[in-house]
Amino acid sequence: MLDSLITVAFCISTAFTLLIFLLPSQYASKRSSDPNAPKTTAQILVLGDIGRSPRMQYHALSVAKHGGQVEIIGYHESEVHPEIASHPRISIVPLPPHPACLQTSNKILFLLFGPLKVLFQIGCLWWTLAYRTKAVKWVIVQNPPSIPTLAIASLVCFLRHTNLLIDWHNFGYTILALKLGDAHPLVRLSKWYEKKFGQYATAHLCVTNAMATVLKEEFGLRAPILPLHDRPADHFQPILDDDVRREFLLLLPETESVRPLIQSNDLRVLVSSTSWTADEDFSLLIDALVRYSNLAETMNPDLPPVLAIITGKGPQKEMYLNQIAELEKAGKLRKATIRTAWLTMQDYARLLASAALGVSLHTSSSGVDLPMKVVDMFGAGLPVVGWNRFPAWPELVTEGRNGRGFGSAEELVDQLVELFGDSSKLETLRAGAREESSRRWDGEWDPVAGKLLGLI
Missing domain, CATH: 3.40.50.2000 (Glycogen Phosphorylase B;)
Structure with missing residues (x-):
């Protein structure tokens, strides 16, 4: 009996010790006398193709322009903004693509493959945010996609003492409803999920005043909600001739x-x-x-x-x-x-x-x-x-x-x-x-x- 108790205690102690050692490192704000030190550090998370996410690229360029150090985390599938590729304060951390076998437009197969795809993304996001990259002051998350991005980012930010900033482009549950219908249980669950994990953000950005109203009144978010309308980058210019x-x-x-x-x-x-x-x-x-x-x-x-x-x-x-x-x-x-x-x-x-x-x-x-x-x-x-x-x-x-x-x-x-x-x-x-x-x-x-x- 005593041997069994000792074995159980040893296992629990070992598991607890491994958990402590495996926790991601925390962000520690340090003042530096180096004039070249970044004014802030940020990760920009896009669970999609970075090249097809112009707004998140503009965030990165703006942070870097004002003296911050930026990592863009996402799928590196297409061409990014030329300044992104050459800027010394911006780096890209590519996410591994999900297996092609999990892609389908079939509604029934989507319900089967969807959870498998999410499990794969959970593993990739956790490993990248918690271990492949250093702790930063801010994590800026594009939403949607919401699942599993908001949950993983919220947990990592909590463990790393990092500020979470959600940039709302739309709502994940309304996009899911286009495929499954408004009354589907997964759509209702997705809406609850976005409301729940939205509560853990330090602040929110959104693309319209109308969206800010929904986030405040319907989602009940208490952190600052700041409308930030999209504007064009400098390479979009009229040609008068x-x-x-x-x-x-x-x-x-x-x-x-x-x-x-x-x-x-x-x-x-x-x-x-x-x-x-x-x-x-x-x-x-x-x-x-x-x-x-x-x-x-x-x-x-x-x-x-x-x-x-x-x-x-x-x-x-x-x-x-x-x-x-x-x-x-x-x-x-x-x-x-x-x-x-x-x-x-x-x-x-x-x-x-x-x-x-x-x-x-x-x-x-x-x-x-x-x-x-x-x-x-x-x-x-x-x-x-x-x-x-x-x-x-x-x-x-x-x-x-x-x-x-x-x-x-x-x-x-x-x-x-x-x-x-x-x-x-x-x-x-x-x-x-x-x-x-x-x-x-x-x-x-x-x-x-x-x-x-x-x-x-």
Whole structure:
């Protein structure tokens, strides 16, 4: 009996000792006499592709610009901002990609593979945040995705005495509801999870005033909630010279079939960026272009032909490309050409500045987030038409000044016909978009996040 008790005590003591030794190191604030020492240290956590998370990259650049040391933790799958790659105060800590076998668009398999994917992510996040990296003063977490990011980040920040700052881009549970439905138990659990772990943050940033209201009133968050609207980076700039814009378009491989029309200025270039996911119904634009083509052929021959260049990657892309090919074969897009492209960051910025009109199909799962693509379009001086049936839309677009809204394919067709049929109306919107382009990220970030992080 005594031997058994001694064995149990030894096991408990050993386990407790291992636990103590395996706890992640804690952050200790130290004043340094070194003038080159960072003013603060931060980790920026993106449970997604860093290159496709512009706002989190802008956070990193702003922290580094003001003297902080930054690590960006996330999937390193595509090109990042050029200054990110070269900045001496910024480093990238890549997360290992999850196994391809856990990816599925099937609803039933999603319920099976989802938990396995989460377990894999839990292990990767815990190891990276707790052991692969040193303790820092701030961890800035992009939300969504919420699961398992918020839980792991909250625990690590607690153990390391680190401040947790959640940057709310949207709500994870509303995006999950697009796939499973609002009433699904997993959606309700996800909402509870976001509310619960949101309570552990030191402070919150969010993309709209409307979202700040939801976080305060519905989520009941008590820590400071600071709206921080998205603004374009410096590489998005208007191109005022028509010849420069035309020359750039002529160099794009996607314009090869319509180059004579570009040369004669008889073509209108429309640009849309999409993640090819369920929260952006791309069929709206396809339907609108089919109707526009029909009107231009039969009832209004003065309407110019349109080239629609669609950028982005995502799961539904092939489905829509097949649909477009069938419409072209049936002769329903004679006055509208649709091309897809994947461009460098610099070429994407030049494309926006060279186009005639931008289109946003973002429908907002929560009603209180905003599409970053429209911010980039305004940065390049490009007027926008976009889906406007959600409350936060007026925080970004001023109707009739820098853009217009629509709520159906029919309304989108009406906008295209009016703007492409009357160049003066399009130029009025372009003037408003160029005025909007003067509002930049630094002017928004410095007095909000910069002050919060002690850098301003």
